[in-house]
Amino acid sequence: MQSDRKVGVIWHTQGSGKSFLMAFYAGQLVRCPELENPTIVVITDRNDLDDQLFGTFSMCRDLIRQTPQQADSREDLQAILNRASGGVVFTTIQKFAPAKGETTYPVLSDRRNVIVIADEAHRSQYGFKAKVDQTSGAIAYGFAKYLRDALPNASFIGFTGTPIEATDVNTPAVFGDYIDIYDISRAVADSATVPIYYESRLARIELPEDQKPQIDAEIEELFEDEEQTERARLN
Template sequence: VVTDRNDLDNQLFSTFSKSKDLLRQIPQQATSRKNLRELLSRESGGIIFTTIHKFNPGENGDNMPVLTERKNVIVIADEAHRSQYGFEAKIIEKNDEAGIKYGYAKYMREALPNASYIGFTATPVELTDKNTPAVFGDYIDIYDMTRSVEDKTTVKIYYESRITPILCSSFSSIARNVLRKALLV
């Protein structure tokens, strides 16, 4: 299970850890790229939680190593609309240094070349350079707002737009004074 934030990684790991009897194995949380490689070195099994940042090449520009050649790896990317892009090279110039950079998704797929990928998101993106269905394939299931309200997961919100008149004869002079003071500062 791959997330893009430590707090989300911790939250999901904690939730899954409480279900280890149902899962029939103990979930593991990768603490480093090295630890992730160790966890993936098994021939089969394993429920591993990590952040996508562990798939970034090192600061010295080293290549992303293959972490496992296993074909029985399923990557579940939570919040898939946020960090699962960057397959195209971007030229960066920073502090008189230039280089080419890719997104985390490219590095993750290099590290897990034979894995299958499933993306979870409430807000899929379909833009030219960021396209959730293009990265993960067609939708497996859509849990829309109507179903969420029917399941009582979401409560209906009723909104009625109203314009409230402001009755303050000195409002204009107060606004002028505030603007005058703001421009002087």
């Protein structure tokens, strides 16, 4: 683990058993004496994924030495994390949004033995810079910022089959260096999955003649502030 609490990224392609790997990892964490009975928070960004992972961990109760809990609401999450130690907690990242009318998220635990496991870590894990609503002037951040406000001393590990390394969204920048990589090329080489082929095609769109002038006018309005060279590129 790095000093900035970034554990790293597990890049394993879809179908390689990430759910079980997360459970095995949690099983190792709870047995680590240095962590002194850690709290493990498993983060997803969709309810169906949350249910799926929760089901996998529930089958592994003996491995993780406890029964996992699934937060049903923001208030339920806050109550579950208000604990002295231990626990395997499942929640969607959206529950870390501030309450209506609030601009900050409260600290739920400042313990250092909180480990956050993020599934599909290439999604919904950004937004650390403030965004200003042009209408109201309100300042807001992404869920990942509020998550770290809630658990300021937690450590974070990301699991994904498709990491992103762009300027504004960068999975390793958020979670740390790659720990292990099992990408699609290795899966194909191992016959764990079949090759994927892409065929480029153009979708033919037929528009009624009487609608074309209206669409042209709307496009012109959208790009009225663009330079001519940029308009030409987009066309």
